[in-house]
Amino acid sequence: MRRAVTGAQDFTDYEWEILHPGVLPTPLNVALDELLLDQVASGQRGPTMRIWDWDDRATVIGSFQSYVNEINQEGVNEHGVTVVRRMSGGGAMFMEGGNCITYSLYAPESLVAGLSYEQSYEYLDRWVIAALKTHDVDAWYVPINDITSTGGKIGGAAQKRRSGAVLHHVTMSYDIDADMMTQVLRIGKVKISDKGLRSAKKRVDPLRRQTGASREQIIDTLKSTFSARYGAQEVELSDEDFAAGHDLVKTKYATEEWTKRVQ
Secondary structure: OHHHHHOOOOHHHOOOEEEOOOEOOHHHHHHHHHHHHHHHHHOOOOOEEEEOEOOOEEEEEOOOOOHHHHEOHHHHHHHOOEEEEOOOOOOOEEEEOOOEEEEEEEEEHHHHOOOOHHHHHHHHOHHHHHHHHHOOOOEEEEOOOEEEEOOEEEEEEEEEEEOOEEEEEEEEEOOOOHHHHHHHEOEOOEOOOHHHHHHHHHHEOOHHHHHOOOHHHHHHHHHHHHHHHHOOEEEOOOHHHHHHHHHHHHHHHOOHHHHOOOO
16 A cells, blocks of 8 residues: 555665675764765665674764753763764764664665654664564564663664655664763763662663674674565675765764754
């Protein structure tokens, strides 16, 4: 019905590619989201799923969030955290190297045609729910943008749409240093009590505890599940792609004007 009324397409209607370029600085990972979304929008690149890797300690805040309301600068300075503002909305994510699993989807907007925003989040996350079940994680989608499980929240998603293309990315907790997280992020703009800290630890249930699998094993499952479902082939970024990404970091994502902009 959706296809007939809106001209929508399904995952299997496209020729998907997978990018897994290895460890990159978080600002470059964030910049690549904009670059790859624009490439898909212009037809320069086909629909793509990208796995992030990084080894720095970072916090990525949503496009519309207030830096001063979300970030505790003392904690940022103490722990050597890089703060980056992404192009999509949503909440702040504390992303310590090796402690998260993040992926991005870039696709023509026809993939979600006829779906509400809430429906599109659920639809675009179905494959990862199936991948987690391979590791015996009983996970499901919670409106509007969370993935949770019987043990607690696993991760959250955000989207950006422009020029006829959609970016959908998800960050899932593999492991977590909740003490450091609450020193870097402001929770409710008030000082976290011991009770509040225990609550934060309980609310997020990392995949390491739930699965016993390594981060690399879970990422391999994500890639194999995506490939098996949609026939995706793994490809590499070009030197030109990396150069364009570094340029975006220099001119936008590493600048105070963007990072600390006031809405």
